[in-house]
Amino acid sequence: MTGIGVGSGSAAGPVARMAPPPALPAPRTVAGAEAAAEAAAVRAALCQVAADMEQRAAAAAGAAAEVLCAQALMAADPTLADRAAALVLDGTDGPHALAAAFGEFRAGLEAAGGYFAERVADLDDLRDRSVARLLGLPMPGLPDPGHPYVLVADDLAPADTALLDPATVLALVTQRGGPTSHTAILAKILGLPAVVGCQDAERLTDGRPVLVDGAAGTVEADPRPETVAEAAAREERRRRQAARTRGPGRTSDGHPVKLLVNLGALHELPAAAAADSEGVGLFRTEFLYLDRAQAPSLEEQTAAYREVFTAFAGRRVVVRTLDAGADKPLPFATAPDEQNPALGIRGLRTATRDPELLRTQLAAIAKAAEGSTAEVWVMAPMVSVPEEAADFAAAARAHGLRTAGAMVEVPAAALRAGAVARSCEFLSIGTNDLAQYAFAADRTLGSLAALLDPWQPALLDLIRMAAQAGERHGRPVGVCGEAAADPALALVLTGLGVTSLSAAPSCLGEVRAALAAHTLDDCRRLADRALAAPDAATARAEVLATLG
DSSP, X not given: OBOEEESSSEEEEEEEEXXXXXXXXXXXXXXXXXXXXXXXXXXXXXXXHHHHHHHHHHHSOHHHHHHHHHHHHHHTOHHHHXXXXXXXXTTBOHHHHHHHHHHHHHHHHHHHOHHHHHTHHHHHHHHHHHHHHHHTOOOOOOXXXXXXXXXXXXXXXXXXXXXXXXXXXXXXXXXXXXXXXHHHHHHHHHTOOEEESOGGGGGOOTTOEEEEETTTTEEEESOOHHHHHHHHHHHHHHHHHHHHOOXXXXXXXXXXXXXXXXXXXXXXXXXXXXXXXXXXEXXXXXXXXXXXSSOOOHHHXXXXXXXXXXXXXXXXXXXXXXXXXXXXXXXXXXXXXXXXXXXXXXXXXXXXXXXXXXXXXXXXXXXXXXXXXXXXXXXXXXXXXXXXXXXXXXXXXXXXXXXXEEEEOSHHHHHXXXXXXXXXXXXXXXXXHHHHHXXXXXXXXXXXXXXXXXXOHHHHHHXXXXXXXXXXXXXXXXXXXXXXXXXXXXXXXXXXXXOEEXXXXXXXXXXXXXXXXXXXXXXXXXXXXXXXXXXXXXXHHHHHHHHO
């Protein structure tokens, strides 16, 4: 069985499936006093679910706590409660009224697309919990078979996974979900092998033994004992190698490849700063802007950036300016009526609508960098043409920021990478969006996993094009997308000419070990094999077979 591989390594164990959601009873009509009592019960169920989410958030930490707080706010939304109660007063019974009200909210998120479409699983989870609470049924959630297991589900919700114990859960397999889904993010944080968007996962029954390979994106049912033993031996070697290598990234013959971390919020800062890295290759600043009615002030931004620069004193920090639009709409930066926001005013283009947003952010970055020993670089998202890169670099220099770069996320930027490279000091490739735009495939759709696979030879062609352009013009070219976290693909990227890799802190050890075990010529030969393959699956399989 195949899907989108995320996390790290492999694991084998018996399947334990998520408890199913409650079944809706036969519909019935309510009226009068019964309807009033039913409406009150619906409101109470939503309040109880919101309180449960708040309790779970209090017991969690970091990103999990933030997601659970967001779920609590969803469940406590008075608009949702009012809509469900109104349906009851119109004659619909409570369980069906809840399902219908959540369905309307769900349709709105799906229509928004991108990040918001990924959150429909969160709404579905709240719906199921509310219906179960109303009917007095057990809550759907994590199984407890009394032994370690591979968790299999249609999809996973934050409420279930926030308190997940990696000592008990060996691996994750979901039928739905994409490369940016909650499950994929969780797997990377916990260092668990996972396969999401695995359409055949519904065939996996409780107790059935499986072998999950997060690198290959495969789930093997009823594996032979010798296959499991071989996988366990590889996993043990992988862990030992990752723990053994330290220091700057480099190939076995000394070719340097900077290893950096991705950073998306301040609560991730302690773990990111403690990682054995050479700095931050992608500092996503959107966390300061999301869920706000107006942009953060110069002072607020300066304080947040200074905290990061202090934590990474003496190391590089690459700050990506605001990447609003598409799956990250902001009321003060994006238009609500764009018919196709993924192709609209997003990333650097928002500066054309509100130049002050970019000016304030650059000023805050420059002010925070004053007196810091961190090596502060800035880069613009969604650059399409060389002129945009040149204008951004000029704006950055006007604020005293000497090192400005452009992200290569649009095929046009890769095709004209030489001219873009001449306009700024470095390039950074975002493989998620570059794949999305190169293949005209929504990056959040698990059903398009084959097209979104970072091993796609056409995507590797674009990466090579950008890397070679950077080399010709003496510009470093990094990769900060999901591809950089895959040890085998990291070797291919190095062979293509990429000079730095930025990934989640938990992934760096394996990438460092892979580089240390191969020469630059090895990497180039692996890159040639991947480029010559007819498709992503073949490219991955041939490289992995070569690596043994």
